[in-house]
Amino acid sequence: MTDPGHLFTRTLCDIVGREALTTRLSEEFVFADLGPDSVRTLLTFDDLNGVLSACSPEPPRLRLHRDGSPVPVDRYTETATASRSERRVVRPEALYRELRAGASLVLDGVDRMHPPVAAAADDLMRLVRERAQANLYLIWGESRGFDTHWDDHDTVIVQVEGTKHWQVHGPGSRAFPMKNDLDHDHTPPRDADGELHLVWEGVLRPGQVIHVPRGWWHTVTGTGEVSMHLTFGFTRATGVDWADSLVRRLFAEEGFRRDLPRFSEPDVRRKHQHELAARLVELAEGWDVDAFLAERDARFPRRTSFSLPWPVQEGIPSAEARVEFVPILPPPVVREDGRVSVSVGGRRYRFPAEVEPVLAVLAQHRSLTVGGLADRADVAAERTAEIVAALARHHLVLVR
Numbered sequence: 191m192t193d194p195g196h197l198f199t200r201t202l203c204d205i206v207g208r209e210a211l212t213t214r215l216s217e218e219f220v221f222a223d224l225g226p227d228s229v230r231t232l233l234t235f236d237d238l239n240g241v242l243s244a245c246s247p248e249p250p251r252l253r254l255h256r257d258g259s260p261v262p263v264d265r266y267t268e269t270a271t272a273s274r275s276e277r278r279v280v281r282p283e284a285l286y287r288e289l290r291a292g293a294s295l296v297l298d299g300v301d302r303m304h305p306p307v308a309a310a311a312d313d314l315m316r317l318v319r320e321r322a323q324a325n326l327y328l329i330w331g332e333s334r335g336f337d338t339h340w341d342d343h344d345t346v347i348v349q350v351e352g353t354k355h356w357q358v359h360g361p362g363s364r365a366f367p368m369k370n371d372l373d374h375d376h377t378p379p380r381d382a383d384g385e386l387h388l389v390w391e392g393v394l395r396p397g398q399v400i401h402v403p404r405g406w407w408h409t410v411t412g413t414g415e416v417s418m419h420l421t422f423g424f425t426r427a428t429g430v431d432w433a434d435s436l437v438r439r440l441f442a443e444e445g446f447r448r449d450l451p452r453f454s455e456p457d458v459r460r461k462h463q464h465e466l467a468a469r470l471v472e473l474a475e476g477w478d479v480d481a482f483l484a485e486r487d488a489r490f491p492r493r494t495s496f497s498l499p500w501p502v503q504e505g506i507p508s509a510e511a512r513v514e515f516v517p518i519l520p521p522p523v524v525r526e527d528g529r530v531s532v533s534v535g536g537r538r539y540r541f542p543a544e545v546e547p548v549l550a551v552l553a554q555h556r557s558l559t560v561g562g563l564a565d566r567a568d569v570a571a572e573r574t575a576e577i578v579a580a581l582a583r584h585h586l587v588l589v590r
Contacts, residue, residue, distance in 0.1 A: 194232055194309040194552040195556070198346070200316045201228055202399060216426060219389050220401035227395050227547055229350045232306050233326070233420065245303045245419055254285075254293040255335035261293050274414065292412075295328040295336025299565050300420070307420065308493060314422050315518050320426040327353070329412050338352070338378060338409040339384070342369035343406065343425040343485055345402045349394040351418035357402065360389040360406040366407045368430070378407035394419065432482050445469055488533035490519045496586040506575035509561035512590040513552065513578050520553035532586075539584055543578075544569065548577050552587065 203211060205222045241247075251468060254261035266288050270279040289295060301311040301324040316324045329335060340362060347356075364376035377385040386409070393413060394400065404409055404425075440446040443464060451458050495516065501506060507513075521532040523546055531540045532549065541549075547567040553557070558566070564574035581587040 192308040197310045198314045216403045222399045224397045226396040241303045256293045258337035261519045292333035297326040320424040332412045334411040339405045343423045346422040348420045352416035352419040353413045357409040358390040393586045489536040500583045500589040506579045514588040515552040515556045
């Protein structure tokens with residue numbers, strides 16, 4: 191049975207190859223059969239029932255669709271009061287009725303509610319080095335929740351229960367469409383006879399995985415039985431993101447902070463424009479893509495998690511205590527003046543140089559006992575425990 195924390199970087203990569211999920215990512219359709227055992231620990235109906243009961247998600251995070259249209263929330267929720275504030279609460283019997291009638295249930299961000307899905311999402315983020323979110327889709331019967339459509343982000347679909355029929359049509363009339371775009375009227379690809387083009391068609395079964403690139407049109411329908419799948423979505427950095435980061439750097443430039451000479455002579459305005467353009471070109475040539483991506487990685491968020499009581503109480507953890515690394519991406523280490531610094535979630539942390547081997551081992555193995563960490567980092571056990579306690583106070587590790 192597969193550890194969800196290696197579902198993508200190990201299990202999927204072993205089957206389709208790492209290049210298919212890195213170099214050719216977003217450009218090619220990918221299909222892989224990992225086997226039902228690979229997804230059995232991700233999400234079961236018992237898990238879903240627990241999530242719905244404990245987290246009580248409300249619209250629009252939990253919503254129903256039928257035949258391409260949203261089901262009115264009043265049909266499956268009611269107003270309740272909690273802590274003197276009103277919220278929408280799902281009525282179980284109403285939810286069951288809508289699902290029996292062919293509605294599709296969508297639950298956004300299930301990775302923030304169920305640890306095994308979170309582990310898989312984190313693993314995908316380490317592979318593609320972009321933020322990812324997992325949404326759940328549940329349906330019975332032969333109906334469909336959505337019409338033929340495209341997504342403004344890349345997706346990896348993992349079938350966990352039952353079956354679902356997919357038709358993947360490929361990119362449409364606008365290459366690489368975006369969420370915030372100028373044109374949303376593009377159309378799906380069609381063959382010479384006017385029929386929708388098909389790149390791939392099949393029925394997904396538990397343990398089967400597909401990658402549908404951003405902007406690729408697809409049609410998804412039920413097969414007459416239950417279907418539950420997870421869609422892991424992520425948005426990759428584009429030239430627009432690079433240009434946006436360049437614009438943010440312009441605030442440091444006096445010439446760009448200065449008012450435009452609206453009421454000056456035309457030749458003065460032209461001169462000012464030429465000066466701005468020349469400086470913009472100079473800055474753009476110096477703002478290389480590698481530097482932009484490194485800065486983007488340094489701002490990569492941490493998943494919300496807590497490690498009480500260790501970050502608050504005095505003392506150090508025992509050698510048997512388990513240490514879990516919090517940063518999703520391995521942070522780069524910068525050495526300066528006998529110290530090391532790491533940037534995580536947009537914050538910079540500085541430590542004594544002896545912390546570096548501990549950080550390196552944690553970034554590689556992610557979860558170890560304090561004793562195992564000390565052995566691998568070749569740092570004295572007591573000193574390793576002291577370092578772990580310091581890292582816990584900065585929310586860089588969890589201590590269990």
